[in-house]
Amino acid sequence: MQIGGTELTVERGDITKSTTDAIVNAANCTLLGGGGVDGAIHRAAGMKLYLYCAKLGGCKTGEAKITPGFNLPAKYIIHTPGPVWNAKREEECDALLHNSYFNSLRLAEENDCQSIAFPSISTGIYRFPLDRAAEIVAKTFAEYFQANPGSVIKRATMVCFDDKTYAAYERAFAALEARETE
Numbered sequence: 329m330q331i332g333g334t335e336l337t338v339e340r341g342d343i344t345k346s347t348t349d350a351i352v353n354a355a356n357c358t359l360l361g362g363g364g365v366d367g368a369i370h371r372a373a374g375m376k377l378y379l380y381c382a383k384l385g386g387c388k389t390g391e392a393k394i395t396p397g398f399n400l401p402a403k404y405i406i407h408t409p410g411p412v413w414n415a416k417r418e419e420e421c422d423a424l425l426h427n428s429y430f431n432s433l434r435l436a437e438e439n440d441c442q443s444i445a446f447p448s449i450s451t452g453i454y455r456f457p458l459d460r461a462a463e464i465v466a467k468t469f470a471e472y473f474q475a476n477p478g479s480v481i482k483r484a485t486m487v488c489f490d491d492k493t494y495a496a497y498e499r500a501f502a503a504l505e506a507r508e509t510e
């Protein structure tokens with residue numbers, strides 16, 4: 329679907345192979361690598377990424393920091409720690425997940441990225457409920473690109489590693505499109 333001048337898409341695949349200007353990493357607060365997509369990105373980008381990240385002094389949940397892509401096809405990696413799901417603090421978790429996407433988009437914009445690929449932040453090891461996350465992502469993209477119709481970002485893609493994740497983002501983006509065309 330299209331919002332302003334930006335195409336929003338959902339794909340299945342491995343984000344380390346994405347050829348977008350920027351890919352986003354579902355990092356942890358140390359920025360030194362971990363499991364899941366974070367481990368895959370660090371392995372594919374190489375040791376130089378680790379050495380670069382070691383100088384960044386970590387990152388708070390919901391904030392974002394940018395590095396070169398090193399051995400990846402992507403020019404940049406935007407690292408953002410999403411929230412660890414806590415059912416006793418649902419609203420705080422929702423706000424932090426929103427911040428991770430919003431701040432990543434802002435940083436991509438500041439660095440002139442025309443395309444950006446996101447993994448499904450927080451829905452793996454961090455256990456954020458998938459459909460709830462997908463809805464927050466759709467809303468955050470709508471909010472960001474409606475406010476920035478002249479964004480330099482021409483394509484924002486969710487790169488989903490499995491069928492269940494792909495289906496959840498497809499549903500959330502279809503619901504957004506239906507709302508947009510009402």
Ligand code: ADP
Nearest residue numbers: 342343354364365368447450451452453454489
């Ligand atoms: P978090 O700790 O933020 O929950 P995870 O890496 O555990 O992050 O999971 C986030 C999502 O990333 C999950 O849907 C997982 O299946 C997915 N994932 C894992 N490896 C890759 C990859 N190479 N490309 C894209 N998505 C991936």
